[in-house]
Amino acid sequence: MLVAVEIDAHSVRRGDQLMIGGQTFTICDMTALPRNAKRLHFTGGETMTLTRTTTLWAARRTDPRRLPRR
Template identity: 40%
Template sequence: MNYRVVIPVDVNADTIKVADVVTIGGRELRVCDMIALPGRAKRLVFESGETFTMLPSTLMSVDRVQPNTALRRPYRQLKGR
């Protein structure tokens, strides 16, 4: 099974990732592309086609989807096999 969890993460321009979900003005926008700008800034391109310029000093909370590794069973070798 493919279990995934959504976790809130505080990010800046250096740590944001494609597929992060940003809430701006009460709207949830998923990042589909990023363009590096001078001065370590990034232009975020959302699935809706809208853009947002994120400066290195901008700190925001996003939702990030990650695999839930806590639900995976650890590999154990069976005795005698």
């Protein structure tokens, strides 16, 4: 199940999917940079730098059995 989550350099995870310019990019690896930034590596070979002040929306795959009950 995919859910929309707000991410920043602290909360981004491998496997998150970003929609940029109408294309979906899946994060396969990350590199820590100075000043709490991260360089995101996508499955297609592209990279993107996420600074500590950048906030984006991503799709994250979750297991519905592990979601908190309301």
